[in-house]
Amino acid sequence: MTPEEFRRQAHALADWMADYLRDVGSLPIVPRSEPGQVRRALPARPPEAGEPFERITADFRELIVPGMTHWNHPGWFGYFPANHSPPSILAEMLTATLGAQCMSWQTSPAATELEQVVMDWLRGMLGLPDTFSGVIQDTASTATLVALLTARDAASGPLERLTVYASAEAHSSVAKGARLAGFGPERLRTVPVDGTFAMDAAALAAMVAEDMAAGLVPACVVATAGTTSSTAMDPLREIAEVCRRYAVWLHVDAAYAGSAAILPERRALFDGVELADSFVFNPHKWLLTNFDCSAYFVRDVPALLRTFATSPSYLRTTNDPDVVNYRDWGIQLGRRFRALKLWFVIRSYGVEGLRAMLRRHIAMAETFRGWVESEPGFVVPAPSPFGLVCLRHEPVELAGDAPRLDDWNRGVLERVNASRDVFLTHTTLGGRYTIRMAVGQWQTGPEDVERAWRRIVEAAAIERNKLHGVP
């Protein structure tokens, strides 16, 4: 395909893309396809000869798009958002066109330096002190693994004696990362949570002291700022004090909620974060930046480099101390030019525009929470300081019957999602099946949140009628 043919196709796709962004709200969020359906519709072997591009894009529209789950549908309330935005998509177009591999300064000076600049911007926006340095990782799973590996190597003791601590509500990537980093399963301590699902810092202190007395070496505490199940905030200052006392690496996983640290009125929730050793949050979740873009901040850069730097002859470039080679800041050697989309997003919206977007989401979540709380039979089992509201329907007929209530809520959620114009997911909170409503898509408006609530109330009513034999 020549550049001129590319031009023609790119213009055609630009229109499709704009149409998609305009119309995505009218698509079923979750496809009707059965497992294997898309696969069976595609040939088992690749074509020997090239095909006309129009045939490929037609298949994209007719086979792929109807089989997609539309994460950027305005009725998306599942998981956490992976929101994007027009400026971010536009930046991705340019990143793809440059096709640069940004492993070191020399292989893309502007990409490296723009990453330094936007990470400094973000650091300031979050209120982190400039003792932190930033690097873009792909995901929070990777960033947490990076923190665990750095902490492992920085700890003074043999691997089999090193211990890691995280709350019972920590993300699955913590246990997975600890396992991958070679910590034995019995060396990952699960710290209990309080009634708000936040880590019990006193219990942490006791566990650390006990382990040290037993000759073990506490290597890392992973605190969560905004747990996946309920956005519970672990008490960062208290945890940091424990970590300081015992010289343990503190990693803060703020994958979703970290974006809210740009709001002065939410900053207090992150009190103590400046004492952490590393901090991760995902602009690709709630800061309008395309997946993947995970912002990792670390204080002890030499410790990071001791774990990740390599310097083979074929990569050696310059010894200029002004030069940062981000290939030495993580697992991957190769790196995409991800800073560009963050730069486009921050400049397009401005810090105030981003704050306004987050406030709008939080306000919609608060309104939704009010509706749930004032509706008989519904409960909100956890605080909701951000855009996520947890809820359960507990009709009087099933009062106290936990297993049936779990099935009941599962049934309600399935009925809600069958509408395919809203999509919510679930979790287990305090052992109970719980519906999660996460507001955070860039095009989501009050009418979408209202529709979700209406679907929930309708679904609960239909299930109740079934319970009473009403047809």
Place this chain on the structure above:
Amino acid sequence: MTPEEFRRQAHALADWMADYLRDVGSLPIVPRSEPGQVRRALPARPPEAGEPFERITADFRELIVPGMTHWNHPGWFGYFPANHSPPSILAEMLTATLGAQCMSWQTSPAATELEQVVMDWLRGMLGLPDTFSGVIQDTASTATLVALLTARDAASGPLERLTVYASAEAHSSVAKGARLAGFGPERLRTVPVDGTFAMDAAALAAMVAEDMAAGLVPACVVATAGTTSSTAMDPLREIAEVCRRYAVWLHVDAAYAGSAAILPERRALFDGVELADSFVFNPHKWLLTNFDCSAYFVRDVPALLRTFATSPSYLRTTNDPDVVNYRDWGIQLGRRFRALKLWFVIRSYGVEGLRAMLRRHIAMAETFRGWVESEPGFVVPAPSPFGLVCLRHEPVELAGDAPRLDDWNRGVLERVNASRDVFLTHTTLGGRYTIRMAVGQWQTGPEDVERAWRRIVEAAAIERNKLHGVP
């Protein structure tokens, strides 16, 4: 930014992108910027209010593009290529627009199933048996770490007794991966290479036997199919036989050269690969697919899942055995829709079109090699079965003076790259500074290869004149 405003900007960028692809050959490949130059040109703080999009794209054109290293310039002969192509860029535009997070089947059925389909296509194109299953990883560094972790967990022995083997020419990501996976530095065995820089399989067999006799547990051999320094091919069949005999996991790192396995006439070089336990190659290097896209094939999927699967409540979806959740096939939970670009590339070019492109690159490299070999004073110190040719200039005046010859070749390379219309990099081969010429960019033509050779000959002549005091 509304969808209609997006439309306007996307059309404007489509033209810029097509112009860039058409004109990139006239840009300096490597920028003239000094370390810190781009950074200093950008404000230290983000804007509070949003800025007009035109101002952002103007800054992109005026500050960022001139500071980039242009990996897709037709004069790019550095490192290995990270080539892209128009259909791949177009697919990236769509991936960005959908903004889907493809961690599990349910979160994007079509993306998951398209990944299964294109990985099956690739497997067939490479001639791998269908006992292998494929998954897209971001980079070969990650895929090699994935293999090392799986091998570590599958080995029967405590971590401190496990050993890993790779040749002295293996990529730096092997030593880094082994370190990250917790293998002690003294547990990574460096197997010697023969005169062609390929692993000495007899030496490997002896080392494995010796280690076992000493009570150690050989866990993983990483063979390289196409080393980074010189594209040496480790003898896969002999290595695989050692691995089979001692039940050691064999991972084949074919990051660059793996693409050439789609050529029937190059298939013999990969003889024995079907006996490997895992195999990685990067379509983002030499198969016209945008970075990042690393194809990882593994035979023992249950072993992979034992190392990487998690199943927290908030991610649990379906138990359908037809369903693959790729989040369980690697480190990251979140995943981009990378299969789309591979699908677009394979269909746009067809298998024959891709073969034709590789053959064109290989033929240009062979022509170049012929020029080097027939030019007095130049040597080609290694075989060049693919698109990479290694070379050194060894003027008679410096015969036998290795340190001065190293400096000499460094000087020649710097002079060549100062032209900024071709770009080559170096390595150390057999302890000697060696220039690498890697042909593999999609727009590279004979005139670009000729220009590179002319620059090299000119640079050598100028350096020689300096040696003789000729002004």
